[in-house]
Amino acid sequence: MNVINVNEASKRKHVPLETGIPASLKLSDLTARVAEVAAIAAAHAGAVDRDARFPIEAITAAKKNRLLGVLVPTEFGGDGAEIHDVMDMCFAxxxxCSATAMIIAMHHVKVACITRHGRGTAWMENMMRAIADDQLLMGSSTTEGNNGGNVRSSAAAAEVADGKFSLLRDASVISYGAECDGIVTTARRAIDAASSDQVLVVLRKADYDLEITQGWEVMGMRGTRSTGFKLKAEGLAEQVLVESYDKIHKESMVPYAHLVWGSAWTGISASAVDKAQAFLRKVARSANGVMPPGAVHFGKAKATLNRARALLTSMGDYFHRIKDDKSALASLEFQAAISSLKIEVSDLAVETVLATLRANGLSGYRNDGEFSVSRELRDVLSSPLMIHNDRIAANMATANLMAAVPTSLRA
Incomplete structure (x- = not known):
């Protein structure tokens, strides 16, 4: 049995994270901090992909630059960042490095759930402080072996009694589960609860043990280390968020996930566009300005990239306007729009990288060389599968039948 036992290490005396940067940094510094992390991530991206290893250098740099607590409110030691700050971070x-971007994106989705739904509970507020102070990397466990990736259905139940809870979960995927500092997981509310009657449970490393059940030998996103585990956890009842997961899912999980994941995928496609532009400029210079036949595909790549950027910016603005309006967040209009965003942006990301491949020709197809888009293509192909686009489309079809048809152009 391959067990990762983290309890002993977690019981050691707490030592504050040494970052060399004050805990209270202004958001005006965020761009420079992200740029420093991005440079380190880029330097190691090839090795992370080749060896299917966790991007330790980039995540260490993210902690040093205090990127993991930016969403935590300032009153709990964070930066009080907004959705656009994290979207820009994930794009950069x-x-x-695709794996670094997706790990940071998934982390921030979990932090958003804690900060937006954990206020008023002492344990959750202390967790916010810990994320900001110690730069804890939070993992996500929302899929189980028998639910086919349906995050709105849980088999395992959080058994709560005498002020404590226990949970035994067969998680088919926990991205960077062996490397994270805590896990946020869905579970049924109780043993006799329906599979859709869910809660969200927040775990520190001292609260759980992991047993590896499945490896991660995949086409792309290899550095996310999305291994399968059996998760055995126990802790205090306060670690179960009071608000039902149904509300958390609509108000925070879905909008943050689709906005920051989409930003990461669009950043990947932007990397491929950069390479296509550099390739075509080099060819044109050596041919007295004559463009190669594949140049026509570069125009398509830029157009689809800009379409994705516009969609993300617009939807980020929309979410920011209504982020505290629970009724608006739960509306069919918003839920359909945010779900459509995920489908459109993921498809556009794939289209963009495929267009750069045709623009670069054999130079893009090669695995070596400065103009290769092999890694970007393999990584971005995960985007329509991460919560499968067909599952989202099927759910939207049912919801759209209930939505009213507009009666005017501006309504």
Whole structure:
């Protein structure tokens, strides 16, 4: 049995994270901090992909630059960042290293759930402080072996009694599960609860043990280390968020996931566009300005990239306007729009990279060389599968039948 026992290490005396950077940094510094992490991520991206290893250098740099607590409110030691700050972060990191970008994106989705739904609970507020102070990397466990990736269905139940909980979960995927500092997981509310009656449970490393059940030998996104585990956890009842997961899912999980994942995927496609532009410029210079036949595909790549950027910016603005309006967040209009965003942006990311491949020709197809888009293509092909686009489309079809048809152009 391959067990990762983290309890002993977690019981050691707490030592504050040494970052060399003050805990209270202004958001005006964020761009420079992200740029430093992106440079380190880019330098190691090839090795991370080749060896299917966790991007330790980039995540260490992210902790040093205090990127993991930016969403935590300032009153709990964070930066009080907004959605666009994290979207820009994930886009920049996506241009550098796909795995780093996706890990940071998934982390921030979990932090958003804690900060937006954990206020008023002492344990959760202390967790916010710990994420900001110690730069804890939070992992996500929302899929189980028998639910086919349906995050709105849980088999395992959080058994709560006498102020404590216990949970035994067969998680088919926990991205960077062996490397994270904590896990946020869905579970049924109780043994006799329906599979859709879910709660969200927040775990520190001292609260759980992991047993590896499945490896991660995949086409792309190899550095996310999305291994399968059996998760055995126990802790205090306060670690179960009071608000139902149904509300958390609509108000925070879905919008943050689709916005920051989409930003990471669009960053990956922007990296491929950069390479296509550099390739075509080099060819044109050596041919007295004559463009190669594949140049026509570069125009398509830029157009689809810009379409994705516009969609993300617009939807980020929309979410920011209504982020505290629970009724608006739960509306069919918003849920359909945010779900459509995920489908459109993931498809556009794939289209963009495929267009750069045709623009670069054999130079893009090669695995070696400065103009290769092999890694970007393999990584971005994960985007339509991460919560499968067909599953989202099927769910939207049912919801759209209930939505009213507009009666005017501006309504």
């Amino acid at each position: 990191l996506g241009r550098a």
